[in-house]
Amino acid sequence: MIQTLIAKIKKTGAPIVVGLDPMLNYVPEHIQKKAFAEYGETLEGAAEAVWEYNKGIIDAVWDLIPAVKPQIAMYEQFGLEGLRVFKKTVDYCREKGLVVIGDIKRGDIGSTSEAYAVGHLGKVNVGGHAFYGFGEDFVTVNPYLGSDGVKPFIKVCQEEKKGIFVLVKTSNPSSGEFQDRLVEGRPLYELVGEKVAEWGRECMGEEYSYVGAVVGATYPEQGKILRKLMPKTFILVPGYGAQGGKGADLVHFFNEDGLGAIINSSRGIIAAYKQEKYASYGNEGYADAARAAVLDMREDIAGALEGR
Amino acid sequence: MIQTLIAKIKKTGAPIVVGLDPMLNYVPEHIQKKAFAEYGETLEGAAEAVWEYNKGIIDAVWDLIPAVKPQIAMYEQFGLEGLRVFKKTVDYCREKGLVVIGDIKRGDIGSTSEAYAVGHLGKVNVGGHAFYGFGEDFVTVNPYLGSDGVKPFIKVCQEEKKGIFVLVKTSNPSSGEFQDRLVEGRPLYELVGEKVAEWGRECMGEEYSYVGAVVGATYPEQGKILRKLMPKTFILVPGYGAQGGKGADLVHFFNEDGLGAIINSSRGIIAAYKQEKYASYGNEGYADAARAAVLDMREDIAGALEGR
Numbered sequence: 060m061i062q063t064l065i066a067k068i069k070k071t072g073a074p075i076v077v078g079l080d081p082m083l084n085y086v087p088e089h090i091q092k093k094a095f096a097e098y099g100e101t102l103e104g105a106a107e108a109v110w111e112y113n114k115g116i117i118d119a120v121w122d123l124i125p126a127v128k129p130q131i132a133m134y135e136q137f138g139l140e141g142l143r144v145f146k147k148t149v150d151y152c153r154e155k156g157l158v159v160i161g162d163i164k165r166g167d168i169g170s171t172s173e174a175y176a177v178g179h180l181g182k183v184n185v186g187g188h189a190f191y192g193f194g195e196d197f198v199t200v201n202p203y204l205g206s207d208g209v210k211p212f213i214k215v216c217q218e219e220k221k222g223i224f225v226l227v228k229t230s231n232p233s234s235g236e237f238q239d240r241l242v243e244g245r246p247l248y249e250l251v252g253e254k255v256a257e258w259g260r261e262c263m264g265e266e267y268s269y270v271g272a273v274v275g276a277t278y279p280e281q282g283k284i285l286r287k288l289m290p291k292t293f294i295l296v297p298g299y300g301a302q303g304g305k306g307a308d309l310v311h312f313f314n315e316d317g318l319g320a321i322i323n324s325s326r327g328i329i330a331a332y333k334q335e336k337y338a339s340y341g342n343e344g345y346a347d348a349a350r351a352a353v354l355d356m357r358e359d360i361a362g363a364l365e366g367r
Numbered sequence: 368m369i370q371t372l373i374a375k376i377k378k379t380g381a382p383i384v385v386g387l388d389p390m391l392n393y394v395p396e397h398i399q400k401k402a403f404a405e406y407g408e409t410l411e412g413a414a415e416a417v418w419e420y421n422k423g424i425i426d427a428v429w430d431l432i433p434a435v436k437p438q439i440a441m442y443e444q445f446g447l448e449g450l451r452v453f454k455k456t457v458d459y460c461r462e463k464g465l466v467v468i469g470d471i472k473r474g475d476i477g478s479t480s481e482a483y484a485v486g487h488l489g490k491v492n493v494g495g496h497a498f499y500g501f502g503e504d505f506v507t508v509n510p511y512l513g514s515d516g517v518k519p520f521i522k523v524c525q526e527e528k529k530g531i532f533v534l535v536k537t538s539n540p541s542s543g544e545f546q547d548r549l550v551e552g553r554p555l556y557e558l559v560g561e562k563v564a565e566w567g568r569e570c571m572g573e574e575y576s577y578v579g580a581v582v583g584a585t586y587p588e589q590g591k592i593l594r595k596l597m598p599k600t601f602i603l604v605p606g607y608g609a610q611g612g613k614g615a616d617l618v619h620f621f622n623e624d625g626l627g628a629i630i631n632s633s634r635g636i637i638a639a640y641k642q643e644k645y646a647s648y649g650n651e652g653y654a655d656a657a658r659a660a661v662l663d664m665r666e667d668i669a670g671a672l673e674g675r
Binding site: 080083095100102105132133137141142146165166167169170175178184186187190201204207208229230231232233234235236242243250251 | 472511538562
């Protein structure tokens with residue numbers, strides 16, 4: 060799947076992943092109204108509104124980008140109805156030929172991580188049959204429990220030719236609280252990064268491993284160090300746009316081959332119509348605004364990479 | 368909710384939580400057969416088998432214990448059908464008066480943690496209405512992202528009078544890989560423990576905080592240190608039984624008041640009928656075997672606490 064991701068990045072010229080992280084207040088009023096009219100102001104109604112909103116965005120941007128990253132929490136907040144729409148979104152994106160990165164940040168003791176890996180990337184056995192649960196292509200994984208919390212995901216990736224991105228240095232303001240603590244003079248995230256590189260060496264596609272890393276766009280200096288520490292690791296970079304990251308901050312996340320990183324923007328794309336810059340699209344034009352924002356993001360990143 | 372948990376521990380004399388972590392191969396054949404006959408060898412069939420199995424165990428042990436801890440991964444592996452049974456299990460346990468600890472180990476950047484908190488502990492707003500998603504009483508939380516990944520859970524706990532258990536030192540063999548690394552001469556788990564105590568001070572029930580910690584039974588020495596470092600913190604202790612922890616290892620997780628810890632056993636209870644010790648119950652008697660195993664565990668822990 061890492062080869063598919065790389066091929067799609069090359070084809071689209073866009074090392075971009077659109078984060079499908081719908082909050083109900085991002086969903087334009089006309090979509091909410093229609094869904095509530097049909098299903099009431101219920102969890103089902105909310106989920107239906109999210110689905111219509113997602114579908115509009117996917118239909119408007121799918122040809123420009125290699126991948127999407129639905130954040131499962133935004134669906135899980137609506138309980139079972141929300142998760143039904145998470146699954147529907149995963150399925151629809153895969154039908155459109157998009158690589159789907161499930162942003163699930165799971166991680167547990169061995170046997171439990173195995174269950175997550177099976178449910179999200181692999182197949183679960185029921186009697187003589189095997190079924191995909193959610194069927195993403197990649198998922199994000201939390202490393203706090205160490206190797207035996209991560210390796211079950213790697214095992215399923217090997218069987219299914221899928222991949223993971225392990226949290227190394229996250230984009231949020233307090234990520235340094237534990238991740239930056241010095242261990243023998245070096246921040247913890249570097250040790251985690253080295254571990255990711257080590258796990259990844261056994262899991263190579265061609266130039267890159269299918270064990271990737273998450274490093275926030277909001278920490279460009281750390282990104283520069285981690286890029287060198289994990290040369291064969293694909294880095295998923297959240298925090299562009301709404302969280303504050305800009306194209307110029309991102310150049311050091313890429314290798315000389317122009318690859319090695321994929322930049323996520325969520326709110327900055329899917330709620331672009333709420334920004335002054337794209338206000339002329341109006342509520343009804345939210346999907347076209349998302350398309351315009353993807354084009355602008357592609358240009359910003361390409362410009363930064365050319366200018367380095 | 369921490370007061371409810373403490374009251375129930377006192378009433379039952381059992382600082383015990385039963386981990387409802389069903390693997391399909393724990394489910395006795397007669398239950399699987401019946402479910403598959405009705406729903407086929409499908410995800411729905413598997414989920415139905417898990418539900419019948421859970422219900423049998425809950426009905427057999429509910430009067431002996433204060434709490435249950437369903438591990439969501441074991442349901443998530445069956446996709447939406449599995450999560451439907453997770454919800455059904457949460458609801459049924461709450462109807463039986465049990466405190467439900469959702470073992471979800473979620474944790475993300477602020478706005479995303481808020482969505483998880485709302486979905487599992489709180490209510491999500493849809494138009495003018497508010498709905499519970501999964502509605503557990505407590506959940507487990509991963510601290511790797513720092514304060515702004517944890518505080519949204521605390522906020523919802525304050526609103527809903529619920530609680531969390533933050534991973535500090537997990538029970539698995541490789542938990543030391545990152546958690547034991549020395550920061551200024553002290554292991555990372557101690558720093559996390561201190562943070563948990565700090566978060567907890569603002570969230571007090573009576574004697575104990577509703578911000579608790581997870582510390583594995585498999586690390587009794589670390590448990591002793593953490594007990595002193597977090598005197599007002601309730602500790603959820605996994606790893607008893609099948610993972611190797613014994614009653615004698617557990618005494619230092621408790622305070623002098625005999626409180627402050629709740630010990631989880633999953634496989635050792637719910638699959639007790641597979642152990643030689645309880646083999647006479649047979650497959651059909653799996654729920655009675657679980658009851659016998661709870662009684663033995665209660666005695667083991669009470670004996671260890673009396674003997675200290």
